[in-house]
Amino acid sequence: MHGKINTVANMIEIERKFLVISDTYKSEATKSTLIVQGFLNTDPERTVRVRIKGNQAFITVKGIGNTSGTTRFEWEKEIPADEAEALIKICEKGLIEKTRYEVISGNHTIEVDEFLGENKGLTIAEIELNNENEAFDKPNWLGEEVTGDERYYNSRLSKNPFENWDYNQ
Numbered sequence: 001m002h003g004k005i006n007t008v009a010n011m012i013e014i015e016r017k018f019l020v021i022s023d024t025y026k027s028e029a030t031k032s033t034l035i036v037q038g039f040l041n042t043d044p045e046r047t048v049r050v051r052i053k054g055n056q057a058f059i060t061v062k063g064i065g066n067t068s069g070t071t072r073f074e075w076e077k078e079i080p081a082d083e084a085e086a087l088i089k090i091c092e093k094g095l096i097e098k099t100r101y102e103v104i105s106g107n108h109t110i111e112v113d114e115f116l117g118e119n120k121g122l123t124i125a126e127i128e129l130n131n132e133n134e135a136f137d138k139p140n141w142l143g144e145e146v147t148g149d150e151r152y153y154n155s156r157l158s159k160n161p162f163e164n165w166d167y168n169q
Helices: 081-088 154-159
Strands: 012-020 029-041 046-053 056-065 071-079 096-105 108-115 123-128 142-145
Touching (some): 046 154, 056 081
Antiparallel strands (some): 012 123, 012 142, 029 096, 046 056, 056 071, 096 108
C-alpha cells in the first residue's frame, strides 16, 4: 500500500499565462521544484498528462478551453511515484522538463516555469484565479499575456519544442 492518495475536487481551472521578461522572480520565489511530465494523449479535447513533481506524482485530464483560453475542465489525481515513472515510459514522444518557482503576489501564488531540455529559453508564468475577471497584482517581470495561445500549452511544447520555433510565428 502506498498510503493515502488524494484527488483534487475542483474540476474547473481558471488561469492566465504570461511570458516572463526577467529572472527577478527567482529572488522572490518561496519554493522551486523540478517537474518531469509526459503525455499519454495530446488530443486538445482530452489531454492526459503524467507528472512527477519533486516526490509527488499526478495523472491529469484536461478538457478543451473556452474561447479566451482562461477556463477549462481539469481533473487530477495523485498517484504513486513508481506508477508515474512506469507511465512516463509509455508516453508520447516529447517529455517536458522544467523548474517551477512559486512566487507569492498579493493573495495569489504565481507559478513560474523555467523550461529545460528542448524548451530551454522559454519561461512562462501562470496564475490561477477564482473567476476570469479577478484582479491580481502583476509583478514587473510579467510580460506579454499568452493565455489561450496553444503554442504555449505543455502538450504542444512536447510536440513542437521551443528550440524548433521560428521566432516570426
